Amino acid sequence: MLLTSMPRAMKGDSIFYRLSFTSAILIFLVLIGIILSLIDGGWQALSEFGPGFVFRNIWDPVNSEFGAASAIYGTLVSSLIAIVIAIPVGLGTAIFLAELAPDWISRPISMAIELLAAVPSIIYGMWGLFVFAPWFSEGFQFWALENLVGLPLIGPWFDGPPIGIGLLTAGIILSFMILPIITALTRDALKTIPNVVREAAYGVGATPYEVITRVLLPSIKNAAVGAGILGLGRALGETMAVAFVIGGANRIETSLFMPASSISSTIAQQFNEATNEMHISSLISLGLVLFVLTFIVMGIARLLLRKR
Amino acid sequence: MKLLKSVVMSSMLVAASFSASAKTEVINGAGASFPHPIYAKWAEEYQKETGIRINYQAIGSGGGIRQITAKTVDFGASDAPMDIKELNKEEMIQFPMVMGAIVPVINVPGIESGELKLTGEILADIYMGKIKKWNDERITALNPGIEIPEQAIYVVHRSDGSGTTYNFTDYLSQVSPEWKEKIGRNTDITWPKEATTIGGNGNAGVANFVGRTRGAIGYVEYAYAKQNDLTYTQLDSAEGKFLQPSMETFQAAAANADWKNAPGFELLLNNQPGADSWPMTAATFILMHKDQVNAEKAEQIIDFFEWSYEKGDELAADLDYIPMPETVVNMVENVWKEDLTSNGQTIIE
Amino acid sequence: MPVRKIKNYAFIGFCTFCALFGLVVLASVLSSLVGKGIAGMGLHVFTELTPGPGSHGGLKNAIVGSLILTGLGILIAAPLGVLAGTWLSESDKSSKTAESLRFLNGMLMSAPSILVGLFVYKVVVVTTGSFSGWAGATALAILALPIIVSTTEEMLRLVPTTLKEAGSGLGASRWRVITQLCYRAAGPGIITGILLSVARITGETAPLLFTALNSNFMSTELDKPMANLPVTIYQYAMSPFQSWNELAWAGALLITVFILIINLLSTALPRWIKARKAAK
Numbered sequence: 019m020l021l022t023s024m025p026r027a028m029k030g031d032s033i034f035y036r037l038s039f040t041s042a043i044l045i046f047l048v049l050i051g052i053i054l055s056l057i058d059g060g061w062q063a064l065s066e067f068g069p070g071f072v073f074r075n076i077w078d079p080v081n082s083e084f085g086a087a088s089a090i091y092g093t094l095v096s097s098l099i100a101i102v103i104a105i106p107v108g109l110g111t112a113i114f115l116a117e118l119a120p121d122w123i124s125r126p127i128s129m130a131i132e133l134l135a136a137v138p139s140i141i142y143g144m145w146g147l148f149v150f151a152p153w154f155s156e157g158f159q160f161w162a163l164e165n166l167v168g169l170p171l172i173g174p175w176f177d178g179p180p181i182g183i184g185l186l187t188a189g190i191i192l193s194f195m196i197l198p199i200i201t202a203l204t205r206d207a208l209k210t211i212p213n214v215v216r217e218a219a220y221g222v223g224a225t226p227y228e229v230i231t232r233v234l235l236p237s238i239k240n241a242a243v244g245a246g247i248l249g250l251g252r253a254l255g256e257t258m259a260v261a262f263v264i265g266g267a268n269r270i271e272t273s274l275f276m277p278a279s280s281i282s283s284t285i286a287q288q289f290n291e292a293t294n295e296m297h298i299s300s301l302i303s304l305g306l307v308l309f310v311l312t313f314i315v316m317g318i319a320r321l322l323l324r325k326r
Numbered sequence: 327m328k329l330l331k332s333v334v335m336s337s338m339l340v341a342a343s344f345s346a347s348a349k350t351e352v353i354n355g356a357g358a359s360f361p362h363p364i365y366a367k368w369a370e371e372y373q374k375e376t377g378i379r380i381n382y383q384a385i386g387s388g389g390g391i392r393q394i395t396a397k398t399v400d401f402g403a404s405d406a407p408m409d410i411k412e413l414n415k416e417e418m419i420q421f422p423m424v425m426g427a428i429v430p431v432i433n434v435p436g437i438e439s440g441e442l443k444l445t446g447e448i449l450a451d452i453y454m455g456k457i458k459k460w461n462d463e464r465i466t467a468l469n470p471g472i473e474i475p476e477q478a479i480y481v482v483h484r485s486d487g488s489g490t491t492y493n494f495t496d497y498l499s500q501v502s503p504e505w506k507e508k509i510g511r512n513t514d515i516t517w518p519k520e521a522t523t524i525g526g527n528g529n530a531g532v533a534n535f536v537g538r539t540r541g542a543i544g545y546v547e548y549a550y551a552k553q554n555d556l557t558y559t560q561l562d563s564a565e566g567k568f569l570q571p572s573m574e575t576f577q578a579a580a581a582n583a584d585w586k587n588a589p590g591f592e593l594l595l596n597n598q599p600g601a602d603s604w605p606m607t608a609a610t611f612i613l614m615h616k617d618q619v620n621a622e623k624a625e626q627i628i629d630f631f632e633w634s635y636e637k638g639d640e641l642a643a644d645l646d647y648i649p650m651p652e653t654v655v656n657m658v659e660n661v662w663k664e665d666l667t668s669n670g671q672t673i674i675e
Numbered sequence: 676m677p678v679r680k681i682k683n684y685a686f687i688g689f690c691t692f693c694a695l696f697g698l699v700v701l702a703s704v705l706s707s708l709v710g711k712g713i714a715g716m717g718l719h720v721f722t723e724l725t726p727g728p729g730s731h732g733g734l735k736n737a738i739v740g741s742l743i744l745t746g747l748g749i750l751i752a753a754p755l756g757v758l759a760g761t762w763l764s765e766s767d768k769s770s771k772t773a774e775s776l777r778f779l780n781g782m783l784m785s786a787p788s789i790l791v792g793l794f795v796y797k798v799v800v801v802t803t804g805s806f807s808g809w810a811g812a813t814a815l816a817i818l819a820l821p822i823i824v825s826t827t828e829e830m831l832r833l834v835p836t837t838l839k840e841a842g843s844g845l846g847a848s849r850w851r852v853i854t855q856l857c858y859r860a861a862g863p864g865i866i867t868g869i870l871l872s873v874a875r876i877t878g879e880t881a882p883l884l885f886t887a888l889n890s891n892f893m894s895t896e897l898d899k900p901m902a903n904l905p906v907t908i909y910q911y912a913m914s915p916f917q918s919w920n921e922l923a924w925a926g927a928l929l930i931t932v933f934i935l936i937i938n939l940l941s942t943a944l945p946r947w948i949k950a951r952k953a954a955k
Contacts, residue, residue, distance in 0.1 A: 138878020266485020
C-alpha cells in the first residue's frame with residue numbers, strides 16, 4: 019500500500035480492506051455451497067450414467083434413462099440467438115441514447131429501456147405465449163416457410179410447424195430480456211468518455227459514424243464485451259420466460275421452429291412433480307452441467323476479451 | 327442506497343402495523359396444484375366459520391411428498407397416490423380428498439363441443455403419431471355425418487411434470503397395449519417423435535395452444551375446458567358407451583371405484599367399470615405422518631378435512647370438482663381413528 | 676452524396692431503429708400488461724387478503740410479504756455486494772484472486788434462480804425445519820449479490836484515476852478516498868446496478884417457492900412461510916378462474932409499476948443530491 023503513513027488512516031484502511039475482501043470471498047463460498055449441494059444431489063445420476071450423461075440424447079422419466087444433450091443444445095442455441103440479436107441492437111440503442119439524441123429525447127427513452135429489465139420474467143413468458151407467439155406464427159413463420167425454407171444452409175432452420183413457439187421464439191424473448199442490461203452498461207460506459215475526445219475527433223472533420231466507430235467504440239470495448247457476457251450469463255440461466263415459449267420437447271432438431279427444452283426450464287418444470295429419485299438426481303445433475311457450461315462459455319468469452 | 331434503505335424501512339413499518347392481526351397459528355400444507363383452488367376455497371370458508379387458518383400452497387405433487395417426508399409442512403398433497411410400501415416405510419397415512427376429471431379438447435374448424443366421438447385407442451394412436459390427419463379413416467368411421475376437414479393434427483401436451491399427465495398417460499396405458507409397452511405412464515414422459523408435438527406450460531398453456539392452433543388436440547382438467555370454452559370430445563367408457571364429460575359421468579366413475587380393495591387408498595380411477603363412467607377421472611390425496619408431535623394441531627387439521635367432507639360438497643361442485651362418496655369418507659374417518667397417534671395415544675375419538 | 680455521408684446516415688438510421696425497436700417491445704409488453712391488469716386493479720388490491728377462487732379479495736398480504744422479502748434481500752446483498760465490488764475494483768489488474776472471483780461472480784449471476792432456491796432450501800429450510808421469510812430473503816440476496824458486485828466494480832473502475840490521485844494527494848487515506856470520492860462519483864452507476872438487481876429479484880418465482888413458500892394470510896413473522904407476489908401471481912395466472920387471473924395480472928402490473936417508480940427515483944436522486952450540494 020502506497021498511502022500515507024498516518025497510523026489512524028492505516029487502521030481504517032486495513033479494516034476496510036478486510037471487510038471488502040471478506041465480502042468478495044463470500045461470492046466464492048456461496049458458489050462453492052451451491053456446487054457442493056448440486057454434486058450431493060446429483061451424485062446418484064452421475065454415478066449411474068457417468069460422464070456420458072452430458073452426451074446422452076435421451077430423457078425418459080418412465081424408464082429412468084437420462085442424458086443432458088438435448089437440454090444443453092437448447093440452452094446454447096437459445097442463448098446464442100439472444101445475444102446475436104441483443105448485442106447489435108443494444109449497442110445501437112446505447113449509441114443513439116448517449117451520442118446522437120438530445121437529452122430530452124434520450125432521457126425518457128433510456129428510462130423506458132430500463133423498464134424492460136423491470137418486467138418480471140414470468141410476464142415475458144406470458145406475454146410471449148399470449149401476444150408474441152401468435153403474432154410471430156402468423157407474421158414471420160408463414161413468411162419464412164414460403165421464402166426461406168428452400169435456401170441452402172439456413173433453409174432447414176426454418177422448416178417446421180408454424181406454431182409460434184420453439185427455440186427461435188425462446189431466443190428472441192431472451193434477447194428482449196437482456197437488451198436493457200446491455201444497453202444500460204454500454205450507454206453508461208459511453209457517457210464516461212470525456213467530451214474532449216469527441217471534440218477533438220469532430221474538430222478534424224469526422225462524421226458521427228467515424229467518431230463513434232473509430233474513436234468511441236474501441237475505448238469502451240471492454241465494457242461492451244463485459245455487458246455481452248453479463249447478458250449471455252443471464253440468458254443461459256433464464257427459466258420462467260423460456261419455459262412458457264420453448265415448447266418442452268427433449269430432442270435435438272435442426273429446425274429452430276421446433277419445440278425444444280433448455281436446462282433451466284427442464285429443471286423448473288419437472289422438479290416439482292418428480293417423484294422418482296433418479297429423475298430428481300438427474301435434474302440436479304443438469305443444474306451442475308449448466309454450471310460447467312457457464313464456466314466454459316464465460317471462459318471462452320474472457321479469453322477473447324484478453325486477446326484483443 | 328439511501329433510497330433503498332428508506333423503501334425497506336417503510337415496508338418494515340407497514341409490515342409491523344399489520345403484524346398484530348397475524349398472531350394465530352397457521353396450519354401449512356403443500357403439494358399438488360390440481361386441487362389448489364378447492365383447498366383455497368375451503369380454507370377461506372373454514373376461516374370465516376372457525377377462525378382457523380389453513381395455508382395450502384401448490385408446489386407440485388412430488389414437492390408435496392418430499393415436504394411432508396421432510397416434515398417442513400403439516401400435511402402434504404399429491405395427485406398420484408404413494409406406493410403402499412413407501413407409505414408404510416415413511417409411517418404415513420394417505421387418503422383421497424376430492425376428485426376431478428380430465429377431458430380431451432380439440433380445435434378443428436366446424437366441429438362443436440361434444441360432437442366428435444373418440445375412443446381411448448384412437449387418442450393413444452393420435453399421441454403416438456400413428457393418426458396424423460383429422461379426416462383419418464378411423465376417426466371418420468366413428469363419426470358418420472360429421473364433416474371433418476383434411477387438417478394435420480398437432481398434439482399438445484404438458485411441458486411441465488404434472489398429475490394430469492400422470493393420469494392421462496395411465497389411461498392411455500390401460501387402453502393401448504402399445505402405449506403401455508413403448509411409452510408408459512409418469513408425471514412427465516418422452517413424447518413420441520412421430521407426432522407433431524407442442525408443449526404447454528400448465529393447464530393454462532395447453533388450453534391456450536389448443537385454443538389458437540388449428541388442428542390441435544390436448545388434454546386438460548375439466549374446469550379449464552369449461553372456463554376457456556374449449557371444444558371437448560366424447561370418449562368411450564370401459565364398457566364401450568360414448569359419454570359426454572359431465573358431473574354425472576364423473577360421479578358415476580367415482581361411485582364405481584373399488585376403494586375397499588385398495589390398501590392405503592392406492593387407487594387410480596381411470597377406466598372404471600360401469601357403462602356411464604367417464605374414463606379419465608382422478609382422485610387427489612392428502613398425506614400425513616401417523617405419529618403427530620402436536621396432538622392439538624393434528625386435531626385441528628383433521629377437523630378441517632372432516633368439515634370439507636361434510637360441508638364442502640357444494641363448493642367443490644361449483645369449481646367442477648367431484649366430492650368423495652359417503653362410503654369412502656367413512657373409510658377415511660376410520661383410518662384417522664386407528665392410525666393417527668401422538669405419544670402413543672390416538673388423537674381422534 | 677459522398678460514401679462517407681451515406682454510411683453516416685445509414686449508421687444513424689440503424690441506431691435510431693434500435694432504440695425504437697426496444698420501445699416497441701416495451702409498448703407491446705406494457706399495453707398487454709395494462710390492458711389485462713387494469714381490470715383487476717382497484718383499492719381492494721391493497722386492502723384485502725388473497726381470496727379463494729371466485730371470491731372477492733386483493734393482494735395485501737402478498738404485497739407486504741414481497742416488500743419485506745425484497746427489502747431484506749437487498750439490505751443483505753447491497754452492502755456485501757458494494758464492498759465486494761470495491762475490493763475487486765481496487766485489486767491489481769494482474770491479481771489471480773480477483774480474476775477468479777470476478778469469474779465466479781459471473782457464474783453466480785447466471786446460476787438459474789431455481790438452483791439458488793434449492794441450495795437455500797437445503798441450507799436453511801431443511802435445517803430449521805420450516806419454510807420461512809428468512810430463507811426467502813436469503814435466496815433473493817444471493818440472486819441480487821452478483822449483479823451488484825459486477826456493476827459496482829465496473830462503475831468504480833470508470834472513476835478517473837486523477838480523482839483518486841487528487842484525494843490521496845490531499846492526504847486522505849485510501850478508504851476515505853473510496854467512500855467519499857469514488858462512491859460519490861460512481862454513485863449513480865452503483866444505484867443503477869442495485870436497481871437492476873431489484874428488478875431481477877422482485878419477479879423471481881422459482882426460488883421463493885422452495886424457501887418462503889407463500890401464504891394466503893397476512894404473514895409478517897420471518898420464521899414462518901411468507902406471502903409474496905410472484906408465487907401468488909404464478910398460482911393465480913395458471914388457474915382457470917377469472918377472478919384469480921385478473922388478480923394475477925393486477926399483481927404483475929403492480930410489480931412493474933413499482934420498479935418504474937424506483938427507476939424514476941434513481942434518476943432523480945443523483946440530480947437532487949447535486950442540487951443540494953450546490954445549495955450548500
